Amino acid sequence: MRILFIVEKIEFEPLGILQLSSILKRAGHDVKLVIAADENPVAVAKSYQPRVVGYTAFTGTQHFYLQVNRRIKEEVPGVFSVFGGPHPTFFPEMIEETGVDGICLGEGEDALPDLVTALDASADHTAIPNWWFKVDGRVVQNDLRPLIADLDALPFLDRALLYDIHPISRHAKNRPMIMGRGCPFNCSYCFNHAYFELYKGKGKRIRQRSVDNVIEEYAQLQAQYPFSFVIFTDDTFIVSREWLREFAGKWPAAGGAPFHAQVRANLVNDEITELLVQAGCQAVGMGVESGNDYLRNEVLNRNLSREQITRAAGILNQHRLALITTTMLGLPKGSLATDLESLELNVACRPAYAATYLYQPYPRTRLGEFTKSEGLLEGSFDDIIPSAVQKSVLKFASPQEKHRIEHLQNWFAIGVEWPALVPLIRQIIKLPKNPVSWLAYKLWKGYALRRRIHPYPMTVKEFTDTVRQFMAIDTH
């Protein structure tokens, strides 16, 4: 059967779709991907005539996909449209939208092939676990199946699906990989607690692939599409010391490339950091999120002291790992003053780059629902935009305060690098947002990423491609 996936643009590899594609192809199906920024998805759908069209939606990106889908449903009679990913998982009410036939909640590896098989056989599909369907104008809600216990049993991602149509990704020097799924913490703004609420009693919260399986995928990928740097996208790479110890022994021996991984301050110590260095880690991401103790611990439920954060940053810096901190501005119950406290805490961490985002209240997360119920949300969850760097959807003490918080996002990392500029930045952010602020943000970020975080050699062509791709990113 023919299945067509559609993505709006490529800012990062669409890992969920690549995973689903490898499974569908293994079952003998024909799969195609179209990047709407490069090709008209409606025209491709008309010529390819898929039986199923599928989309991954993050909160904020669903509007684009719903619109494309409505056009495809008009032009390709009989096509079955399905949505998966975080937004449908936490907002399955999306099934009510015109043109949506099915919503997949949670993991799609078994759910999608089961649906495709049923459609192929013209059998009843309406009771398949993980799916909500619209049947004769009525919504059918099925329960979730257990989480996949053995991630090693999954086929490797179908990178060719993307690389065959997107040369920039094919020739990229860095590639994302995933070593496992799940995070044991319960930060109120993050999807993890909500995800495991949904999956309660249906499997282990933390699942890791075996080290050998990760290395095998790496070796295949390196042989087919040579590259220099791995970005492990896992929420918390250092969740298991035993796994990390085995990885630190085997990855360098297997010729593993230098890599980036996510850590959490309370898990960072000398032993873990030495293992990361031994493995070849060059850059780490670590959440600071807020410099205000009340916001960080009561509102965000981070359960982390200021000292834990600066201590962890000190250890990572001492081991010469390039540290990227992440911080959310514009938090519910926060203000410009608390965001400036966050800047101060970042200064104390001395990061190679201080990444900042404007807080977005995602549906079904504890903080998202709190933001809504406290009346702090302007409009509804539907008003969230794909970008976490342009506009906040929260209400603040005054429109001026909100504007300054949004504008501070552009200057935050510069203030962390050169704290002496903070008094000037406090004045700049009173001005309307402008192209100079955006350019300053992009240039400093680009410089820090290139020189401090991903300093591998590039040809002029690779460099210009990377710059072009980077300047076009407007979501993060």
Ligand code: B12
């Ligand atoms: C890597 C990552 C990124 C990467 C790459 C994203 C990408 N395009 O793949 C980058 C850094 C670019 C990124 C950016 C953003 N991200 Co992000 N990201 C992640 C992260 C850490 C891993 C995602 C991943 O690759 N998982 C592995 C794959 C295999 O799983 P999956 O994508 O979930 O897919 C599975 C299922 O969802 C399902 N499925 C997925 N698609 C489909 C489609 C169909 C048809 C079906 C049937 C099933 C299905 O089946 C798949 C296999 O089980 C997650 C957190 C997490 N641990 O999941 C956050 C997460 C997904 N990101 C999130 C957000 C909000 C964003 C941003 C919107 C932030 C921002 N505003 O900048 C942007 C959006 C970028 C965009 N426009 O696409 C949120 C989503 C919350 C929400 N309600 O939408 C998450 C959950 C983190 C969080 N804050 O809680 N992200």
Ligand code: SF4
């Ligand atoms: S540590 Fe990170 S991934 Fe884990 S729950 Fe908190 S924010 Fe989410």
